[in-house]
Amino acid sequence: MIRRSIFLSLMLTPMVDMFSLLVIFLLQVFSATPETLVPNPSIQLPFSASATEFKDAPAISVTPDAVYLDQKLIGPLKEIAQNPEPLLEALDQLRKDRQKGGAAFASDVQFVAHKEIPSSLIARIVASLPSVHFGTVHLMSIQGKGGSS
Amino acid sequence: MAGMNLPGNGSGKKSLNCELNLVPFIDLLSVSICFLLMTAVWIQLGSVPVVQEHGTEAESPGSEINVVWSTPNEFQLTLVYSNKKRVQAAIKGATSTELMTQLKAQVTDFIQSQAPLAPSTIVAKVTTHPTLPYSGLVDILDVLRGSQISKIGIEPPASGGNT
Numbered sequence A: 001m002i003r004r005s006i007f008l009s010l011m012l013t014p015m016v017d018m019f020s021l022l023v024i025f026l027l028q029v030f031s032a033t034p035e036t037l038v039p040n041p042s043i044q045l046p047f048s049a050s051a052t053e054f055k056d057a058p059a060i061s062v063t064p065d066a067v068y069l070d071q072k073l074i075g076p077l078k079e080i081a082q083n084p085e086p087l088l089e090a091l092d093q094l095r096k097d098r099q100k101g102g103a104a105f106a107s108d109v110q111f112v113a114h115k116e117i118p119s120s121l122i123a124r125i126v127a128s129l130p131s132v133h134f135g136t137v138h139l140m141s142i143q144g145k146g147g148s149s
Numbered sequence B: 001m002a003g004m005n006l007p008g009n010g011s012g013k014k015s016l017n018c019e020l021n022l023v024p025f026i027d028l029l030s031v032s033i034c035f036l037l038m039t040a041v042w043i044q045l046g047s048v049p050v051v052q053e054h055g056t057e058a059e060s061p062g063s064e065i066n067v068v069w070s071t072p073n074e075f076q077l078t079l080v081y082s083n084k085k086r087v088q089a090a091i092k093g094a095t096s097t098e099l100m101t102q103l104k105a106q107v108t109d110f111i112q113s114q115a116p117l118a119p120s121t122i123v124a125k126v127t128t129h130p131t132l133p134y135s136g137l138v139d140i141l142d143v144l145r146g147s148q149i150s151k152i153g154i155e156p157p158a159s160g161g162n163t
Helices: A012-029 A077-082 A085-100 A119-132 B022-039 B096-113 B134-146
Strands: A059-062 A066-069 A072-076 A108-113 A136-143 B045-051 B064-071 B074-080 B086-092 B123-127 B151-155
Touching: A012 B022, A059 A119, A066 A077, A066 A085, A072 A077, A072 A085, A077 A119, A085 A119, A108 A119, A119 B134, A119 B151, A136 B134, B045 B134, B064 B096, B064 B134, B074 B096, B086 B096, B096 B134, B123 B134, B134 B151
Parallel strands: A059 A108, A108 A136, B045 B151, B064 B123, B123 B151
Antiparallel strands: A059 A066, A066 A072, A136 B045, B064 B074, B074 B086
């Protein structure tokens, strides 16, 4: 009775080469700066070729249904666009809380919105922000060129 | 780990062959790859800053560009020169790309006509059609920022458009 032995030899050298290349590639895309923007699954950001690095600031998230400030629900989108008072009050409170701590106030706010939301709603919300001293709005986008519209 | 092969024949010559144990090395590479995969940034986020004129430090400028996206295929452009001369132009295009290309050409011509004033002194206001998506607004901002205009404000449609 002949027993056939199955012996497989694993070539480690090419595997080590492949692993080394993977490590080098992943090191190049490694970022030591933590992303401060918490992604919302219902938001697809638009593409922008002129987007620059963003700074940490309060984030207003606008989904197709609702408006959030730092992940806290403010209200339905259509209501907030018609009457942004709840959002402005929340922003004003946020500003006062930050200033209570003695920290210098920066008038920056991040604006994260779904790319298909009508621009008039976005414009109405953005236009109301300077009334609570948030005059610089950073429209968040994905860096790069895309066929957005 | 590395070891030395020493011949046992007592000839007095030491072999310089090293056996490198690859298994711990592969373990190390695997752990590195797992860690880097978890921390890799695949999508680069950025921001387009918009400075709203009302209630901020921005003052009435010398030169101004007003872009009104009046219909999906047309821009109404108002150019205010430093000598207060106003020129209105309509840009039409079958596609969004064509519109943006024509807008960029008009903006570039305007900036060149304002020399030696720097583009950073020009203020731009953008008003879009109510039904056009937010991504279209960002495209317009891209064109303006690509022309080195940094003072850009967004205005809601005058009619208070509906969705």
